[in-house]
Amino acid sequence: MSKNLSPDVSECLELLKTMYVIRYAEEQLGDDFAAGKLPGGVHLSIGQEAVSAGICAHLTDRDKVSSTHRGHGHFLAKGGEPKHLIAEIYGKEEGCCRGMGGSLHVADYSKGIIGANGIVGAGIPVATGAALANHLDDDGSMTVVFFGDGASNQGVLQESMNFAALWKLPLLYVCENNQFGQFSPTATVTAGVISDRAKAFDIPVEVVDGNDVRAVWQTMAGAADHIRSGKGPVFIEAHTYRIRNHFEREHLVIKTPYRTEEEVEKMRRERDPIEMLQEWLKDENLADEATCQAIDKDAKTLVDEAVAFGDAGTPPPLDVGEKYQFVGTSS
Amino acid sequence: MARTRFIQAINDAIREEMERDEKVFVFGEDVEASIFGDTAGLAERFGKRRVRNTPISENTLTGMTVGAAACGYRPVLHIMFANFLFTGMDGVANQLAKARLMSGGQIELPATIIASYGGGRANAAQHSDTPYSAFMNLGGVHLVVPSNPADAKGLLKSAIRSNDPVLFFEPGGRGGEMGDVPDEEYLTPIGKAAVVRQGGDLTLISMGSTMRMTIQAADQLAEQGLECEVVDVRTLAPLDEETICAAAERTGRVVIVDESRERASAASHIAAVVAEKSFGHMKAPIRRVTARNAGLPLAPASEQYLLPNVDKIVAAAVEISENGRLPA
Numbered sequence: 001m002s003k004n005l006s007p008d009v010s011e012c013l014e015l016l017k018t019m020y021v022i023r024y025a026e027e028q029l030g031d032d033f034a035a036g037k038l039p040g041g042v043h044l045s046i047g048q049e050a051v052s053a054g055i056c057a058h059l060t061d062r063d064k065v066s067s068t069h070r071g072h073g074h075f076l077a078k079g080g081e082p083k084h085l086i087a088e089i090y091g092k093e094e095g096c097c098r099g100m101g102g103s104l105h106v107a108d109y110s111k112g113i114i115g116a117n118g119i120v121g122a123g124i125p126v127a128t129g130a131a132l133a134n135h136l137d138d139d140g141s142m143t144v145v146f147f148g149d150g151a152s153n154q155g156v157l158q159e160s161m162n163f164a165a166l167w168k169l170p171l172l173y174v175c176e177n178n179q180f181g182q183f184s185p186t187a188t189v190t191a192g193v194i195s196d197r198a199k200a201f202d203i204p205v206e207v208v209d210g211n212d213v214r215a216v217w218q219t220m221a222g223a224a225d226h227i228r229s230g231k232g233p234v235f236i237e238a239h240t241y242r243i244r245n246h247f248e249r250e251h252l253v254i255k256t257p258y259r260t261e262e263e264v265e266k267m268r269r270e271r272d273p274i275e276m277l278q279e280w281l282k283d284e285n286l287a288d289e290a291t292c293q294a295i296d297k298d299a300k301t302l303v304d305e306a307v308a309f310g311d312a313g314t315p316p317p318l319d320v321g322e323k324y325q326f327v328g329t330s331s
Numbered sequence: 332m333a334r335t336r337f338i339q340a341i342n343d344a345i346r347e348e349m350e351r352d353e354k355v356f357v358f359g360e361d362v363e364a365s366i367f368g369d370t371a372g373l374a375e376r377f378g379k380r381r382v383r384n385t386p387i388s389e390n391t392l393t394g395m396t397v398g399a400a401a402c403g404y405r406p407v408l409h410i411m412f413a414n415f416l417f418t419g420m421d422g423v424a425n426q427l428a429k430a431r432l433m434s435g436g437q438i439e440l441p442a443t444i445i446a447s448y449g450g451g452r453a454n455a456a457q458h459s460d461t462p463y464s465a466f467m468n469l470g471g472v473h474l475v476v477p478s479n480p481a482d483a484k485g486l487l488k489s490a491i492r493s494n495d496p497v498l499f500f501e502p503g504g505r506g507g508e509m510g511d512v513p514d515e516e517y518l519t520p521i522g523k524a525a526v527v528r529q530g531g532d533l534t535l536i537s538m539g540s541t542m543r544m545t546i547q548a549a550d551q552l553a554e555q556g557l558e559c560e561v562v563d564v565r566t567l568a569p570l571d572e573e574t575i576c577a578a579a580e581r582t583g584r585v586v587i588v589d590e591s592r593e594r595a596s597a598a599s600h601i602a603a604v605v606a607e608k609s610f611g612h613m614k615a616p617i618r619r620v621t622a623r624n625a626g627l628p629l630a631p632a633s634e635q636y637l638l639p640n641v642d643k644i645v646a647a648a649v650e651i652s653e654n655g656r657l658p659a
Contacts, residue, residue: 098435125394
């Protein structure tokens with residue numbers, strides 16, 4: 001299935017920018033949370049940006065993405081506007097969901113972002129329905145469902161893989177194995193190899209270094225080709241590492257460490273997907289320091305503008321909950 | 332008008348809506364074999380692309396309605412027994428009922444779920460529940476509960492055309508019941524109750540599976556000199572409070588009959604609405620006749636003991652009538 005195809009220089013620089021935007025947006029949200037600025041909580045994907053960037057680079061607005069509680073990166077990589085993300089998490093009417101959803105539910109259906117989900121694994125059935133819609137549309141569009149190693153222990157994954165394999169749905173499973181399900185190391189709650197579960201349904205499997213954005217991009221190129229040609233689902237297990245806590249309040253509620261600071265620091269130092277790509281670009285003489293710095297600066301500016309947009313936003317009216325609940329129309 | 336069986340009216344509604352709109356598709360466990368008959372023949376008529384037999388995977392099935400509906404289709408999920416909705420509860424309660432709100436109104440969710448409910452047929456506890464009252468509390472789904480073939484057809488057509496999610500609860504085991512169904516195209520509006528009988532002494536309010544016994548009770552009471560106004564609620568969410576309260580106020584004596592269990596039943600909610608809005612018109616305490624607070628056992632007599640019946644309705648009505656007993 002693997003296509004012998006790598007991202008060219010301009011594609012690499014796009015990937016770099018996407019990862020920088022995610023990184024800056026999430027660092028901002030982490031700082032905002034610590035400062036007590038956010039109405040709700042956030043789950044950050046810092047260190048995992050390469051998965052979102054490498055997968056979504058191959059998608060168009062017609063393709064759907066179903067996301068997780070750790071979903072800011074998926075939203076931004078799929079084309080969601082940083083300002084709509086930030087304003088949403090600030091609880092403002094100018095947010096992508098008019099302040100109704102927040103971090104756990106960021107969605108922009110016009111971009112094919114069909115929602116992050118606060119219930120672990122619950123995006124999988126929703127994505128299966130979206131993939132059935134793709135299948136009925138029969139226009140080469142596809143759906144990607146992102147989920148974590150934790151969600152792989154939900155029964156719906158097994159149910160969904162059975163559906164997708166049986167009906168040859170254009171559905172890509174992307175398991176972001178970030179080594180922790182909430183506060184438990186994956187191995188302590190998960191038997192066997194996660195992607196082996198897909199093999200039981202005869203679904204083609206790819207295992208990839210999820211911190212190597214070029215590898216993710218290349219794996220996805222082959223997977224998307226396979227899926228769009230009507231051959232049915234593919235399962236990608238991307239190994240990555242969650243640098244931040246499960247959620248930003250974790251230090252207040254978890255007293256017994258489940259990993260060492262040294263381990264986190266080592267991953268941060270040696271396996272940062274942004275640094276890995278920049279080093280490769282420089283080693284290969286494909287981009288110089290100034291080029292990378294310019295991308296870094298552009299991304300920072302974009303996020304700063306998004307924060308200003310969010311700050312300037314307005315709280316939604318009090319009575320909108322009932323208003324958004326139903327359309328109240330018929331076909 | 333044509334005499335039509337309950338199950339045929341449901342089948343006709345799906346068929347007509349599939350003919351009208353190619354975005355409508357039906358899926359669920361054994362929708363081809365169709366043990367109840369409500370989806371029988373649809374695969375032959377519309378093909379397996381639009382009539383899809385599925386694996387037994389309720390939690391994925393309910394969640395799929397959200398993805399398919401948000402992406403341009405009108406899924407009709409047949410979940411078979413209403414108890415199986417509990418298996419698929421995440422898709423209904425956390426997804427279908429909330430996806431539009433959470434998105435800030437970005438999407439429409441034109442999904443319908445058909446479920447057969449109710450006891451009295453020795454199907455034992457896991458195939459006999461009347462769970463609609465649990466869904467009344469979700470906020471984000473409409474609930475319709477037809478009691479006769481004409482309403483079943485009209486309400487299901489409205490449900491499939493609705494751009495909001497609707498749960499369609501069909502009274503189980505009643506598929507063979509006949510009723511007059513109009514020949515011409517019609518829709519029964521969601522959110523409208525019907526006054527099905529006039530009478531000045533008492534108001535009986537019911538829905539779905541308990542409507543027939545409520546009418547029978549009204550007949551018995553009439554023979555004994557008590558004339559009842561009877562309301563068929565038809566839609567539990569949104570509830571037609573106006574029609575219900577007006578009917579309650581006309582007599583000031585209200586019995587609500589409902590097959591869900593007494594605690595937090597549909598009858599409990601209706602009683603609360605009448606008490607809040609029509610208290611000044613009440614001449615007697617509002618009475619509820621419901622199932623008792625237990626699962627339904629297999630043994631037929633033990634099962635029947637827990638369920639509402641004509642005698643229980645008549646007794647409650649007599650108790651709150653003007654003289655507390657039947658007229659001499």
